[in-house]
Every structure is written in structure tokens, then in C-alpha cells.
Amino acid sequence: MARSNKERTEATRLALIEAARRLFVEKGYAETATPDIVAEAGVTRGALYHHFEDKKALFRAVLEREGEAVAVHIEGVALKGASPRQALLLGASAYFDAMAIAGRTRLLLLEAPAVLGLESVVAIDRENTESTLKTGLSNFLGAAAGAATLQALTDMLSAAFDRAAIAIETGADRAIYEKAIAGLLDGLVRA
Amino acid sequence: MARSNKERTEATRLALIEAARRLFVEKGYAETATPDIVAEAGVTRGALYHHFEDKKALFRAVLEREGEAVAVHIEGVALKGASPRQALLLGASAYFDAMAIAGRTRLLLLEAPAVLGLESVVAIDRENTESTLKTGLSNFLGAAAGAATLQALTDMLSAAFDRAAIAIETGADRAIYEKAIAGLLDGLVRA
DNA sequence: TAACATACAGACAGTTTGTATGTAAAGGCA
DNA sequence: TGCCTTTACATACAAACTGTCTGTATGTTA
Numbered sequence: 352m353a354r355s356n357k358e359r360t361e362a363t364r365l366a367l368i369e370a371a372r373r374l375f376v377e378k379g380y381a382e383t384a385t386p387d388i389v390a391e392a393g394v395t396r397g398a399l400y401h402h403f404e405d406k407k408a409l410f411r412a413v414l415e416r417e418g419e420a421v422a423v424h425i426e427g428v429a430l431k432g433a434s435p436r437q438a439l440l441l442g443a444s445a446y447f448d449a450m451a452i453a454g455r456t457r458l459l460l461l462e463a464p465a466v467l468g469l470e471s472v473v474a475i476d477r478e479n480t481e482s483t484l485k486t487g488l489s490n491f492l493g494a495a496a497g498a499a500t501l502q503a504l505t506d507m508l509s510a511a512f513d514r515a516a517i518a519i520e521t522g523a524d525r526a527i528y529e530k531a532i533a534g535l536l537d538g539l540v541r542a
Numbered sequence: 543m544a545r546s547n548k549e550r551t552e553a554t555r556l557a558l559i560e561a562a563r564r565l566f567v568e569k570g571y572a573e574t575a576t577p578d579i580v581a582e583a584g585v586t587r588g589a590l591y592h593h594f595e596d597k598k599a600l601f602r603a604v605l606e607r608e609g610e611a612v613a614v615h616i617e618g619v620a621l622k623g624a625s626p627r628q629a630l631l632l633g634a635s636a637y638f639d640a641m642a643i644a645g646r647t648r649l650l651l652l653e654a655p656a657v658l659g660l661e662s663v664v665a666i667d668r669e670n671t672e673s674t675l676k677t678g679l680s681n682f683l684g685a686a687a688g689a690a691t692l693q694a695l696t697d698m699l700s701a702a703f704d705r706a707a708i709a710i711e712t713g714a715d716r717a718i719y720e721k722a723i724a725g726l727l728d729g730l731v732r733a
Numbered sequence: 734t735a736a737c738a739t740a741c742a743g744a745c746a747g748t749t750t751g752t753a754t755g756t757a758a759a760g761g762c763a
Numbered sequence: 764t765g766c767c768t769t770t771a772c773a774t775a776c777a778a779a780c781t782g783t784c785t786g787t788a789t790g791t792t793a
Contacts, residue, residue, distance in 0.1 A: 503709070
């Protein structure tokens with residue numbers, strides 16, 4: 352079976368990323384050894400270090416894939432004709448849907464900050480979910496809030512959503528969190 | 543110089559914890575090797591593994607010390623005669639003061655979840671800051687909010703405070719975040 | 734088809750972690 | 764005070780892991 356180089360590369364990279372994802376989710380980044388990853392992927396360590404600079408780069412590849420999937424899911428929800436308030440609440444709900452995929456909270460919220468450092472995670476976040484939330488909040492609050500305040504609220508609400516996603520995954524009632532979020536948002540415009 | 547066993551133990555444990563704290567803050571948990579820690583502490587690896595089960599246990603000791611210090615600082619602020627609202631805002635401000643100690647955000651918010659796992663961190667949090675925030679919120683909101691809603695709000699606001707502490711450490715204007723927090727809280731009771 | 738580049742495979746060296754064994758100092762007891 | 768046990772280390776050791784280096788086979792290009 353003759354495969355082109357592009358096909359080979361794509362296949363091995365994908366196998367490595369998917370195997371790594373499984374193991375990182377199951378045992379965490381630090382406890383996952385590269386021999387285990389390549390065994391799971393059906394390749395050798397030579398292939399791993401050919402395609403990725405090091406173990407951390409492989410983790411970053413897993414993470415980027417994951418963050419992108421979350422962003423795609425959120426942007427995929429139909430907001431046509433929704434009020435700014437509805438748009439925010441729908442966005443939050445879509446975020447919870449996206450984060451309900453097994454392992455996502457662990458990868459994105461627990462491991463990533465420690466493995467990649469704060470800057471990288473903030474950068475990935477900024478590219479994906481943060482801007483969506485920020486414009487949503489801006490539409491909701493109107494021009495009343497200054498840029499700095501808008502940034503602060505975006506930042507803190509984003510963190511609140513993250514924690515809510517973790518709580519929901521560990522068994523908390525999702526409806527309660529969504530109601531609490533609605534309460535927080537409504538309070539902001541009842542000033 | 544003859545020292546009792548209790549003195550020796552206390553001295554070496556402290557030296558190890560303080561040395562480990564410095565290196566964990568500087569380079570992170572994973573990048574810090576035990577030979578470096580013991581060199582910095584002026585002891586040998588034998589001493590480390592005599593007093594701590596493993597490297598993770600040493601990290602846990604560092605973390606418990608840190609979390610306790612934060613809790614002590616927060617509980618130390620005078621709330622006599624303060625309104626529930628003032629108490630919450632003063633508590634938030636005290637939390638930012640406490641988290642401004644160098645390395646604390648990295649240890650408590652970035653490394654700990656990945657190294658110790660979510661449960662341990664939640665447990666440490668629950669013992670220290672969370673109950674304070676929860677009762678503060680309860681006083682502020684009155685009996686209107688149900689137990690589940692109170693828990694959800696505590697959870698999310700706690701996360702918001704954490705992210706705010708990180709933002710402040712990385713140069714954001716603290717006053718903006720404190721104002722935003724006041725806005726969020728006030729909105730909750732203007733329903 | 735000859736030359737080159739890419740995609741691996743396997744061996745290797747340097748670290749690192751936890752353990753096991755040995756030693757010296759402290760503590761309890763006759 | 765002398766003896767015995769326990770505690771607090773120090774050092775050597777084995778296993779595992781990461782990243783690199785060298786070699787080979789397969790695709791690609793001139």
C-alpha cells in the first residue's frame with residue numbers, strides 16, 4: 352500500500368494526537384509516558400519526535416484541537432434574531448454543551464495552565480472563546496461600560512463559566528448554574 | 543550543638559518547604575528536580591524522603607501552608623460593624639492582598655490543580671476561603687437564595703476572584719476589578 | 734534514474750524518581 | 764551511667780523516562 356508523504360504524515364500525526372488525548376485525559380500529562388503514547392498510537396518514539404518537537408508540543412497540538420472544537424461548537428449555535436441577553440445565555444449553554452465532552456475540562460482547565468503556562472492558555476482562549484463572550488457582553492451592556500470594565504467582566508465571567516463547567520461535570524445541576532448566570536447578567540443591567 | 547529530634551525535624555521540614563516553594567514558584571513543579579530542592583535547602587535527598595512520602599507530598603505541604611496563610615490574612619481583616627455588602631467587598635480586597643504575595647497565584651491557581659488533582663484543591667479551598675465567601679454571600683443575599691443557588695454563586699464568584707487575582711498580578715488595574723465585583727454583587731440583590 | 738528529502742525505527746546518554754541499606758545521633762530505661 | 768531502640772539522616776542503587784543521534788526505507792523531484 353503506497354501512501355503519499357502527506358497522507359502518512361497526516362495519519363501518524365492524527366494517531367498520535369488521538370492516542371495522547373486518551374492518555375492525557377485518563378492519567379494526566381505528567382503521568383503519561385511517551386512510550387505509552389506511541390504504543391497506543393501504533394507507532395514508535397521516532398515518529399513522535401519526528402513530528403513534534405517534544406512531549407509538550409504534542410500536548411499543545413491536542414489542546415489546540417480541543418479549543419478549536421469548543422469554539423466551533425459555540426459559533427455553530429443559531430443566534431439569529433436573539434436578543435443580546437438571549438445570545439449570552441445561549442452562548443453559555445453552548446459552552447456547557449461543548450465542555451461536556453469527556454476529558455475536555457481536565458485538558459483545557461486543569462492541565463493546560465500548568466503544562467503550557469498562563470500565557471499560552473490565555474492566547475488559545477483569546478483566539479477561541481473569549482472574543483465571543485466579550486462581544487456578547489458588549490452588546491448586552493451597551494456603551495455604558497468602559498473598555499477596562501468590559502475586559503474585567505469578560506475575564507471574570509469567563510472564569511465563572513469555566514468553574515461552572517467543572518461543577519456540572521462533577522454532578523452539579525446544570526440548570527441551577529444557568530439560572531445563577533442569568534441572575535448575574537441581569538443584575539448588571541438593572542443598575 | 544545538640545538539638546532535640548523535634549527541633550531537627552522542624553528545622554529540616556521548614557528548610558525543605560521553603561526551598562521547594564522558591565523553586566516551584568520560579569520554575570514550576572515539573573521542572574523542579576529534587577536534587578535542586580535539597581541543595582537549596584542544604585540537606586540531602588535522604589532527608590527529603592524521610593520527612594515526605596514523595597515529591598508530591600512536599601508540594602502538598604507547601605500548598606497547605608500557602609492556603610492557610612491566605613485564609614489567616616482574610617480572616618484577619620476587621621469586619622466589625624460592616625454591612626454584609628461591605629464585608630464581602632472587604633473580603634475580596636483582602637483576598638487580593640493575600641494573593642499579591644509573590645508566587646501565590648502560580649502555586650494555588652496554576653500548578654495545584656494539575657499536580658494534586660481537582661479534589662485535593664477543592665478540599666483545601668473548602669477548608670480555607672470558600673466557607674468564608676459562602677457565609678458572606680449568604681448574609682448578603684438573605685434567605686431569598688436557595689442552598690443550591692448559593693452554592694453555585696459561591697463557586698462561580700470564587701473562580702471570578704481567582705481570575706481577577708491573576709489579572710491583577712499580571713498588571714491589570716485592581717480598582718477596575720473591585721468595581722466590577724461590586725457591580726456583580728449589587729446586581730444580585732436588585733432583583 | 735539519480736539525487737535528495739522525508740518519515741520513520743532503534744540505540745544511546747543523561748536525568749530523575751523512589752527505594753534500600755547503612756550510620757550517627759537522640760531518647761527511654763535498667 | 765550503660766544499653767537498647769528509635770529517629771534522622773546519608774549514600775548507593777535500580778528502574779523509568781526524555782530527548783538526541785544515527786541509520787534505513789520510502790516517497791519526491793530534477
